[in-house]
Amino acid sequence: MDPQNMQNMRSPLARAIGLGSAKEGVGVWWAERVSAVALVPLTLWFAASIIAHTGSDYATFIVWLRTPFAAILMSLLLIALFYHAALGLQVVIEDYVHSATRFAAVIAVRLGCCALAGAGVVAILRIALGG
């Protein structure tokens, strides 16, 4: 901020208007809320399942994850989780990073979340469909 306008002779109103309104933003806000609503039951189910399976061995765990219910819910959990995380982390980066690096950071976060969600779903499919 340079309110004394030493480097920048724009009027205060011009600086407040900036580049104008982007005329979009409600879509991201809504998506974050929808994914949040999805995550409430999905994460509670996940937490309950983990608690219920405390101390189970590998075989029991795999048998459980093979059931269609668990496989589908776990996949949905990963998708909703990484979608919500990507949106949330993008907002965090935009809040604190103001240089041009923010674009690289946001791209990295979005692609990273896609990759992780993809990897997770592939792993679940491998368990559910594999031998």
Next chain:
Amino acid sequence: MIIRSSDQVPHTTLLKRFPIPRNFGVTRESRIGRGKIWPAPKAATRIRALEIYRYDPDSGENPRLDTFEVDLDDCGPMVLDALIWIKNKVDSTLTFRRSCREGICGSCAMNIDGTNWLACTRFISDLATPATIYPLANLRIIKDLVPDLTHLFAQYAAIEPWLKSKTAEPERERLQSPDERSKIDGYYECILCFCCTSGCPSHWWNGDRFFGPAVLLQAWRWLTDSRDEAKDERLDNLEDPFRLYRCHTILNCTRTCPKGLNPGKAIAEIKKTMIERRS
């Protein structure tokens, strides 16, 4: 523990400040140094110590924190009275804005004991010992407790805070039912003191582009006024990831409003209207 209204001064304090160094992340010209101590007159019995932020643009020095001992028997009950007492009796260079002395003009907004409030409506008896008085947070300081509000008022101008009409002017009044008029209650009373905006962490980090609670509350005041005919343009102008959506419902604004208004709620109403218009 449960705050019922914003004028409640908390009596239990877990943390007075976040546990970070006093000059954390501060640029060179903003670093605050130790200042002078101004003791109370010898005859004074009831004394309160106030640590006040000082900055003299003509001295070439950095800001400092001066400690003033105020004689409570010689000044009125409010923090503004203490400041005026100091200016009259101790150090006439102490500079601050003031006007109505009754909490309606918004001039004496400052940070008192860590939260933003009006000096004329804060009792000295509610202060901590020692009390700390800083200017409104995150603003360029012209002198002592006087911040530069130019950018905040420019953001206010940017939302075009006037009645916009497209239909022809009526012969007499623009009609509005009592129910419609009640929709602007809680919003028209804003005195533009900017306590809320100055206390919003999101405005601290993104104040150049985020409009802040005061301006957004006024934006809602115009959106919800039934006589205004430009809701579409107003909403278009607000729908921006920075102008509106840097609000993360932190709610420091509602906590600190010296008029008891609710900017957080106004912003939530704007966001709800945004989703309603596309669904």
Next chain:
Amino acid sequence: MPSSMTTRPRPLSPNVQIYRPQLTSVLSILNRITGILLSACAVVLVVWLVAAAWGPQSYVPVQAAIASWIGRIFLFGATFAYFLHLCGGIRHLVWDTVHGFDLRWIYISGWAVVAASAVLTVAAWVASASMGG
């Protein structure tokens, strides 16, 4: 710009250095911090699932790391972070319907989030212990 004409920039008044931490701002930053921590936990979740998918040889060391005492400390922290973010998130969703903005309700719901998270964390770990973990 000639140096004789240089105006000293005006100082910025302190913000986070002096502003009082309040329930409003503290719970909000905790929601953000727990969100970031949970994103890291999501990465661990994927690592765990991939390890499980590629047979017991890859699963055993990952499971052992999680079950170790340092892993359990992280897991306890992650559980608390999860419940804080969950309860805080529900509080945010209620605000999005424009309810609960009265200062009294902001404070009541805020303390409720803290209390509920603590209770749920303890309940989860007690339940887990009773399952024989």
